[in-house]
Amino acid sequence: MASIASSLTAENEEKLQNFFSRYVRFHLLYKSSHHGADFDQLLNRFDHHGKYVLMVFLRSGSVRGAFVSKSLMDEMKYSDVEAFVFKIEGKYGDRFPYSPTAITVSVDSDSISFGKGLNLKLVNDTWYESFSTDVIYGRRKLEDDNVYCTDVELHRVQDVDDILPNPWREMVWYKETRENLRKDFVSYKLVLESLPRVKVLLLGPVGSGKSSFINSVRSTIYNRVIHLPNVGTAVEGFTQKMTTYDIRVNQRGSPSVLSLCDVMALGDDDSTGLSYADALAVIKGHVPEGYKFQKGVTVTDAVSGYIEKPTLKEQIHGVLFVLDASKVTTYPSSLESMLRKLHSTISELGIPQLVLLTNVDQVSLAVQEDVKDVYSSRPVQEKMQKAATLVGLPLSYVLPVKNYVSRLTVDCNTDILLLSAVMSILQAVNDSLEDQYDFPVPLTRDDDDV
Numbered sequence: 001m002a003s004i005a006s007s008l009t010a011e012n013e014e015k016l017q018n019f020f021s022r023y024v025r026f027h028l029l030y031k032s033s034h035h036g037a038d039f040d041q042l043l044n045r046f047d048h049h050g051k052y053v054l055m056v057f058l059r060s061g062s063v064r065g066a067f068v069s070k071s072l073m074d075e076m077k078y079s080d081v082e083a084f085v086f087k088i089e090g091k092y093g094d095r096f097p098y099s100p101t102a103i104t105v106s107v108d109s110d111s112i113s114f115g116k117g118l119n120l121k122l123v124n125d126t127w128y129e130s131f132s133t134d135v136i137y138g139r140r141k142l143e144d145d146n147v148y149c150t151d152v153e154l155h156r157v158q159d160v161d162d163i164l165p166n167p168w169r170e171m172v173w174y175k176e177t178r179e180n181l182r183k184d185f186v187s188y189k190l191v192l193e194s195l196p197r198v199k200v201l202l203l204g205p206v207g208s209g210k211s212s213f214i215n216s217v218r219s220t221i222y223n224r225v226i227h228l229p230n231v232g233t234a235v236e237g238f239t240q241k242m243t244t245y246d247i248r249v250n251q252r253g254s255p256s257v258l259s260l261c262d263v264m265a266l267g268d269d270d271s272t273g274l275s276y277a278d279a280l281a282v283i284k285g286h287v288p289e290g291y292k293f294q295k296g297v298t299v300t301d302a303v304s305g306y307i308e309k310p311t312l313k314e315q316i317h318g319v320l321f322v323l324d325a326s327k328v329t330t331y332p333s334s335l336e337s338m339l340r341k342l343h344s345t346i347s348e349l350g351i352p353q354l355v356l357l358t359n360v361d362q363v364s365l366a367v368q369e370d371v372k373d374v375y376s377s378r379p380v381q382e383k384m385q386k387a388a389t390l391v392g393l394p395l396s397y398v399l400p401v402k403n404y405v406s407r408l409t410v411d412c413n414t415d416i417l418l419l420s421a422v423m424s425i426l427q428a429v430n431d432s433l434e435d436q437y438d439f440p441v442p443l444t445r446d447d448d449d450v
Helices: 010-017 039-044 175-186 210-222 276-284 333-348 365-369 378-391 412-436
Strands: 024-031 051-058 063-068 077-080 084-089 092-096 103-107 111-114 118-123 126-130 146-159 198-203 243-248 255-262 318-324 353-358 398-400
Touching (some): 051 118, 051 126, 063 103, 063 118, 175 255, 175 412, 198 276, 198 412, 210 243, 210 353, 210 412, 276 333, 318 333, 318 412, 333 378, 353 412, 378 398, 398 412
Parallel strands (some): 198 318, 318 353, 353 398
Antiparallel strands (some): 051 063, 051 146, 063 084, 077 103, 084 092, 103 111, 118 126, 243 255
């Protein structure tokens, strides 16, 4: 959208700023002269994560519009106490109401109404604004009229207070940074020569983005978005089998030192997803590759292919708790109990743990516009702290990422965030191995092939 210029002049934007109690930014989502005078096109430009201003530019040169505190896609009719309508004409600007008074916002098949102050109507592929003069436009006694619109724009409103003055973590957002991180990953060496690669287990509730993270890491390494069949949606989670994915240094290349292990999603308790006992069985290396988890059926030595005495290579060397930033404040207490129980036991096993916080762009408009604001965003910092508290880890153990779920091409800043998370994982596992072993540890079974 950066290439599409708004019809709002700098002078009129300054007047519009005066209608808000604090400084805000406007991000253009829809412009009728560019996208076309289409009602569905306008509505589809709303999303579910912001506040909005609808601006109407009239032939007379005046600007009229309305501010709403939530998406018009959520409800067709609702009362909005934060909403107001406004008029900017010449040197002056007015808003109504001046104090909090609910405005009824309603959407019909071809019009949007904001109380009695503004009605935007589409007639024969042309936008018109009909207004009620006795509500907002002073004492002039004019009959209701249809006014031709030269342009209609929808803007997302971002509260600049969401952006902290200084980032709490330093990151250099250059293309060279991405390439250096890629090189570091490809050339990374483990302290244990006898261990060909580390297995990192992803644990998280349904929809947290475990499988999407695996695809995103591969996309980052391959320098193009890939679409593998291990991603999907289901009420009880898409992944049902124990599957280990080697992350290769390039497409058709040799495996890197990192393998990511995906399993069934955690439930609120042992009866609704991956149980505590099954998670530990995976971590200790007892569960064979391809094993299909079943609710109410615990992994035991009776399972076909059960690994009774796992080698170091078959065990899990690091754990990533994967949580969704947009849901982290609504997870049930039962899930928190499960996460903390797992964290405690995994700590006793001497296995490093980190928290992967996905969908950070869904909780911050600034990050949605540009990922490099992730460490300056107050909402993201708050979600990271909540995620740390859920598991029982310090804030420094939380890695924010944005998965490739909607883009068709890779993005430099998204890649940097993903690669930084991957390198943090490898370093945590390597540090743990270095603390535990002073020399290469031989594999205990005849399966040295990699």
